[in-house]
Amino acid sequence: QVQLQESGPGLVKASQTLSLTCTVSGDSIRTGKYYWSWIRQPAGKELEWIGRIFGSGSANYNPSLRSRVTMSIDTSKNQFSLNLNSVTAADTAMYFCASGGWDLPLGSWGQGILVTVSS
Amino acid sequence: IVLTQSPGTLSLSPGERATLSCRASRNVSSTYFAWYQQKPGQAPRLLIYGASNRAIGVSDRFGVSGSGSDFTLTISGLEPEDFAVYYCHQFGNSLRTFGQGTKIEI
Numbered sequence: 355q356v357q358l359q360e361s362g363p364g365l366v367k368a369s370q371t372l373s374l375t376c377t378v379s380g381d382s383i384r385t386g387k388y389y390w391s392w393i394r395q396p397a398g399k400e401l402e403w404i405g406r407i408f409g410s411g412s413a414n415y416n417p418s419l420r421s422r423v424t425m426s427i428d429t430s431k432n433q434f435s436l437n438l439n440s441v442t443a444a445d446t447a448m449y450f451c452a453s454g455g456w457d458l459p460l461g462s463w464g465q466g467i468l469v470t471v472s473s
Numbered sequence: 474i475v476l477t478q479s480p481g482t483l484s485l486s487p488g489e490r491a492t493l494s495c496r497a498s499r500n501v502s503s504t505y506f507a508w509y510q511q512k513p514g515q516a517p518r519l520l521i522y523g524a525s526n527r528a529i530g531v532s533d534r535f536g537v538s539g540s541g542s543d544f545t546l547t548i549s550g551l552e553p554e555d556f557a558v559y560y561c562h563q564f565g566n567s568l569r570t571f572g573q574g575t576k577i578e579i
Contacts (some may be wrong), residue, residue, distance in 0.1 A: 391569075400518065401509075401560055401571040414567040429508050450516055459507035461518035461528065 355457050356380040356388065358451050358464035366445075372438040376451030376464060381430045384409040384440045389454055390434045392425065394447040403457075407434055438457075474498055475547070476561050483577045491548040493575045495561035505547035508537065508546045511574075512557045520559075539558030551577070571576045 363372035376390070387431065392404040405415035407425040415423045415443060424437045448468050452460040475498040485491055493508075507522035519528045521537050534555075536547045547556055556579055561572040 393571075400573040403569045403571060406569070416568065452516075454564070458503075459519055459522045459562060460517075461519045463518075468514055
């Protein structure tokens with residue numbers, strides 16, 4: 355299984371863009387064996403699937419966030435990223451990156467990174 | 474696909490059996506259904522998916538059943554480490570969703 359580690363600022367100002375990176379180890383991100391996802395969880399609340407991206411760069415997003423979300427892949431660094439623009443306090447959450455094999459659920463997760471949106 | 478879990482909280486004792494339910498707003502193939510366990514301060518951990526595929530290291534005390542739109546996770550003989558929040562998850566289409574969670578408390 356791959357190992358994942360999130361990184362990025364823990365504090366973002368309202369109306370700005372939240373940018374997070376997930377570094378993958380244990381396999382190449384460009385392999386077609388996996389898909390790469392972001393999930394978030396406000397404190398004390400449920401998991402929310404943000405979207406997923408493949409090594410090819412094609413992506414699917416949660417319709418509720420689609421207008422503000424972009425995911426990308428950097429094969430040279432074995433990383434994938436999340437950009438969420440026009441953030442508000444409602445975007446304050448623990449953000450997890452995760453991966454799953456083809457036709458399999460998310461089996462590998464990062465430890466998560468807490469992002470707080472300040473006014 | 475909206476996933477609705479019940480109950481929200483289960484109060485049980487060690488050694489008892491836990492039955493958690495998840496209802497989907499439309500049919501999902503059991504092949505693309507999974508359950509996760511999450512403990513405070515930790516990332517979710519994949520427990521079991523599909524017909525009864527347990528993730529590495531997961532006890533056979535965890536079992537699943539169901540089809541169509543109704544799915545069940547059963548934990549036989551609760552151990553102290555089983556007290557946690559459990560989420561159902563469908564990965565059957567390009568837009569994945571999670572249930573809102575069931576907390577098993579002592």
